[in-house]
Amino acid sequence: FPGTVVMPGTGKSVYKLIDYVNTYKDKISERFPKTSAAYRVFKDGIRNFFQDVRIYSKVAGTVRAGEITKLSWKEIEVYNRTPREIKKIAPVLLISILPFANYVVFPIAFMFPKYGLSSHFWSQRQKEEFGTEHYKRQKKITNNVIDLVNHKASQMAYPKANGLAGIICIVRNGGTVPLSLLIELKDVFKQDLALHRLSNYHKGQLCKLYGLKLMSAQQQLVKYSILLRAMDESLSKHGIENISSEDAIEVCRMRGLNFMNVGDTYNNVLRDWIHLSSHTDEETCSLLLHSPMFFINGSH
Known part of the structure; x- marks a missing residue:
């Protein structure tokens, strides 16, 4: 870094x-x-x-x-x-x-x-107003990422394509994806959807989602995933319930998560994110970086 x-x-x-x-x-x-x-x-x-x-x-x-x-x-x-x-x-x-x-x-x-x-x-009102505008932009980019992943799924062989397509279907129908299914996708994001297998446009959309520079996109994304995992590990020890609402909003923003639903909703999403993060490493960092698409409808 x-x-x-x-x-x-x-x-x-x-x-x-x-x-x-x-x-x-x-x-x-x-x-x-x-x-x-x-x-x-x-x-x-x-x-x-x-x-x-x-x-x-x-x-x-x-x-x-x-x-x-x-x-x-x-x-x-x-x-x-x-x-x-x-x-x-x-x-x-x-x-x-x-x-x-x-x-x-x-x-x-x-x-x-x-x-x-x-x-x-x-002011507090400005933070809420600008925050809403920011998340709307992030959500639009997340939907672009969903389309890109769906296109990649159409090029994969069964059964990987079937499993990924099923999860995308859940997301598009407004449902929430069980963590167990996401963890089972690790090999897909380690292989077919690994960062080095993605198009420049796809990596560029991920960079925009996280506010990263487009130059050397893959390197930027790998470094950011390391930063997120280190932060997730610390948050796991500290406890999501022990951070303020303002801090929770910034933590969600860093991850492209919906931070407009104040209260237990985003706390649950953060807990699920951290659990998923604990099952990823540098080889499967693409799964973590794509996770906003799985949490776009919230959490269980």
Whole structure:
């Protein structure tokens, strides 16, 4: 896992931003009382963003050393998410260094939070709205993957084709697939549906599902599956029931799972995912990476 380099000046920009908040917080509350809720979101966002950057900087070295299994599920989650968050907010932070730029750049960023701010600065309503949009895109890609797997199944010999086609039929009819049937498919995903046997378009769809770069798609997917399995192992020890709803949503998002059904529904899906993950390895990682299609209708 080559560590993602934090953009130069990011740390300095965050410190300047915190200083700006401390200097002008009274003026903001006094002059714009109606925006006090937004101000609190802004202040908390700065604190949480800076905390994640520090965790990421620490964890990146451990990952580069090949010791990812030593990390907690939360550290892996932050490691996966933070580069994307930095990339989104970095332009705002860097521009804020310029004299008086704070007065212009942040109001504009708050007008377009989805594009100019990381999730640390989103309100709860915005998180739900943007989260719904994100899952709709993921679900569309998952349906594309189902079509691609179905096409591959039509080229396979009996009985492998029959078993896979039966599972796809269950999914398309809105049913949930028993884990025992999925585990029996390991050899199919180790052979006919192994990553190196997939078309570039198929691998590209999987990359889009997980938010990975399309360049060197197979390598990206293998690395991501290692990250997921390490995280799943840690989650298994920690217990799904012991993580917050907000963390559970991000865990689901990383896996292309439906995180819009709050409560026991996604907890059950995560438990099933982790159980399936424990039966996969690098040779059968394709099964894990295709799993969102099997859980698209939820869990038992």
